[in-house]
Amino acid sequence: MSNRGNDAGKERLESPGGTISSNFTERLTLKVNGEARQLEVDTRTTLLDALRENLHLTGTKKGCDHGQCGACTVIVDGRRINSCLTLAVMHQDAEVTTIEGLGTPDNLHPMQAAFVKHDGYQCGYCTPGQICSSVAVLQEIEAGIPSHVTLDLVSPPEMTADEIRERMSGNICRCGAYSNILAAIEDVAEGQKS
Ligand code: FES
Ligand code: FES
Numbered sequence: 001m002s003n004r005g006n007d008a009g010k011e012r013l014e015s016p017g018g019t020i021s022s023n024f025t026e027r028l029t030l031k032v033n034g035e036a037r038q039l040e041v042d043t044r045t046t047l048l049d050a051l052r053e054n055l056h057l058t059g060t061k062k063g064c065d066h067g068q069c070g071a072c073t074v075i076v077d078g079r080r081i082n083s084c085l086t087l088a089v090m091h092q093d094a095e096v097t098t099i100e101g102l103g104t105p106d107n108l109h110p111m112q113a114a115f116v117k118h119d120g121y122q123c124g125y126c127t128p129g130q131i132c133s134s135v136a137v138l139q140e141i142e143a144g145i146p147s148h149v150t151l152d153l154v155s156p157p158e159m160t161a162d163e164i165r166e167r168m169s170g171n172i173c174r175c176g177a178y179s180n181i182l183a184a185i186e187d188v189a190e191g192q193k194s
Pocket of ligand 2: 120127173176
């Protein structure tokens with residue numbers, strides 16, 4: 001059983017052994033899109049909620065809040081993660097890149113431009129996660145990280161449609177823009193080769 005106390009960020013917990021007080025907030029510094037941001041969060045706050053509710057970066061979307069749709073994908077210290085599945089306080093001093101940090105309306109990231117060119121979205125709700133994931137996917141292939149469909153584990157993985165589909169399989173699009181998303185990613189991959 002628990003009762004909220006008067007002190008902000010404190011809860012009084014009633015346990016079988018008596019009543020105890022605990023502080024549930026923590027100061028946190030994140031480097032978000034290249035800028036150091038200080039925030040104080042309840043330690044139970046997910047990274048997704050910290051970005052959206054504390055920092056008002058609403059480009060990152062909440063779809064399922066259970067790690068099943070990929071709408072909340074952001075890049076943390078160079079790796080993509082589902083921000084709904086991780087607590088903000090686990091990322092002290094981490095570098096976080098959200099869709100807002102990849103490009104701007106006047107200066108789109110190549111992946112954003114490719115999604116526009118290939119019509120890689122309809123409602124757009126999954127798109128920030130799709131784009132953050134796509135950017136990280138190309139880096140993963142470039143870094144030689146194998147996937148479930150990589151047959152040859154000795155040579156670097158090839159940039160095939162199967163590799164991209166498999167690696168993007170955690171990003172669900174209810175509008176079904178998958179073939180155009182694949183075309184956009186392949187276009188950027190091709191551009192990076194030349
Ligand atoms: Fe995080 Fe769906 S909102 S995976
Ligand atoms: Fe609508 Fe993907 S564009 S969910």
